Amino acid sequence: MNKYIERLYNGLIKENPTLVLMLGMCPTLAVSTRAINGIGMGLSTTAVLILSNLVISWLRKVIPDQVRLPSYIVIVASLVTVTELLMEAYLPSVYEALGIYIPLIVVNCIILGRAEAYANKHTPVLSVMDGLGMGLGFTIALTLAGLFREVLGNGTAFGYQILPKSMDPIGIFVQPPGAFLVIAFFIIIMNAIGIKTRQRQLVEQECDGNCAGCSLACDSKKEEVESK
Amino acid sequence: MKDLILLIIGGALINNVVLNQFLGICSFLGVSKSMKPSASLGMAVIFVMTIASAVASLVYDHVLAPLGMDYMKTIVFILVIAALVQIVEMFLKKTSPSVYKALGIYLPLITTNCAVLGVALTNVQNGYNFLQCVLSGFGTALGFTLAIVLLAGIRSRINEEDLPAPLRGAPIVMIAAALMSIAFMGFAGLSF
Numbered sequence: 001m002n003k004y005i006e007r008l009y010n011g012l013i014k015e016n017p018t019l020v021l022m023l024g025m026c027p028t029l030a031v032s033t034r035a036i037n038g039i040g041m042g043l044s045t046t047a048v049l050i051l052s053n054l055v056i057s058w059l060r061k062v063i064p065d066q067v068r069l070p071s072y073i074v075i076v077a078s079l080v081t082v083t084e085l086l087m088e089a090y091l092p093s094v095y096e097a098l099g100i101y102i103p104l105i106v107v108n109c110i111i112l113g114r115a116e117a118y119a120n121k122h123t124p125v126l127s128v129m130d131g132l133g134m135g136l137g138f139t140i141a142l143t144l145a146g147l148f149r150e151v152l153g154n155g156t157a158f159g160y161q162i163l164p165k166s167m168d169p170i171g172i173f174v175q176p177p178g179a180f181l182v183i184a185f186f187i188i189i190m191n192a193i194g195i196k197t198r199q200r201q202l203v204e205q206e207c208d209g210n211c212a213g214c215s216l217a218c219d220s221k222k223e224e225v226e227s228k
Numbered sequence: 229m230k231d232l233i234l235l236i237i238g239g240a241l242i243n244n245v246v247l248n249q250f251l252g253i254c255s256f257l258g259v260s261k262s263m264k265p266s267a268s269l270g271m272a273v274i275f276v277m278t279i280a281s282a283v284a285s286l287v288y289d290h291v292l293a294p295l296g297m298d299y300m301k302t303i304v305f306i307l308v309i310a311a312l313v314q315i316v317e318m319f320l321k322k323t324s325p326s327v328y329k330a331l332g333i334y335l336p337l338i339t340t341n342c343a344v345l346g347v348a349l350t351n352v353q354n355g356y357n358f359l360q361c362v363l364s365g366f367g368t369a370l371g372f373t374l375a376i377v378l379l380a381g382i383r384s385r386i387n388e389e390d391l392p393a394p395l396r397g398a399p400i401v402m403i404a405a406a407l408m409s410i411a412f413m414g415f416a417g418l419s420f
């Protein structure tokens with residue numbers, strides 16, 4: 001497969017940031033109340049991700065290794081500020097709906113994660129494709145979650161009434177608990193049909209015993225690693 | 229006085245930062261495996277978030293607002309928080325190694341905890357004064373600690389249950405979090 005297409009496939013399916021890598025959970029849970037919010041959040045994150053991957057890949061030989069993380073944060077924060085101002089000017093309704101979560105794109109782990117794992121080792125063009133793939137993967141997962149919650153909790157999809165008015169929507173799904181439930185069901189389905197999340201793959205292959213960033217309960221594995 | 233107490237209760241219970249606003253989910257799901265690290269992380273968050281809210285409020289009121297550089301707040305705040313975590317870490321290492329040891333790896337991790345930046349930005353958006361910012365930061369951190377310690381308690385029991393295979397790991401934790409979130413929604417009915 002062409003290596004540029006491969007990047008897109010990787011971001012969309014093989015290493016989908018939300019469903020497989022389980023990164024960027026905060027915005028996923030918070031803004032998925034409406035499908036349209038999912039698209040808005042997903043595309044703004046995609047824009048920041050593409051640009052940050054591009055800039056970081058350009059500067060990868062200039063930035064000294066010791067100060068790379070602060071440099072990345074400054075680059076990402078500047079790009080987020082630009083995106084925020086543009087959205088405030090041209091898309092005020094989306095800006096209102098997403099609120100505090102737009103500036104918080106800065107601390108979205110997908111962006112720093114891709115900078116660290118991909119963009120600082122590869123060429124600008126490949127990094128842009130990686131950003132595009134990852135961003136679209138995030139957008140699709142977010143929109144899917146938003147669609148689910150909107151249909152169940154509000155009876156509409158993208159603002160159009162689809163469930164009959166006589167059916168009472170299940171309000172809890174557009175409330176905060178619904179976010180946890182919908183994402184939990186997504187992961188249950190993935191587990192049931194055998195798609196493994198990144199954490200699960202890591203634990204099965206080469207658990208490094210770094211339990212701080214892992215939500216799996218794997219006490220047996222931990223003992224094994226510690227005893228080595 | 230009543231307003232200030234309400235600010236703490238509101239931050240801790242009614243608008244719980246994790247269960248209601250979904251900030252700091254990564255560490256909430258990742259660290260809550262057992263009680264002790266959860267409590268340590270909670271302490272570290274209370275410490276950093278209170279100081280970060282105070283410093284962010286001072287920087288905003290005395291540097292950014294007078295210069296008309298409101299739009300720089302995201303960049304400045306994230307740098308302030310990163311620097312602050314570094315300073316707190318060095319300070320604790322020198323003055324009280326026991327506290328430093330108890331907080332361990334969780335102190336540097338807080339830089340990427342979106343709850344800290346989120347609170348600083350919300351405070352500024354709401355136009356809080358210095359005291360209100362500090363109390364709101366403290367209340368929010370208290371809410372985070374409460375939520376993560378409660379979830380750790382629930383998870384220590386879940387781990388002993390025989391669950392269906394697809395539910396093990398992240399899904400059952402999220403379902404537990406959803407039930408906690410429903411319980412916390414009850415606090416929205418509080419009236420003073």
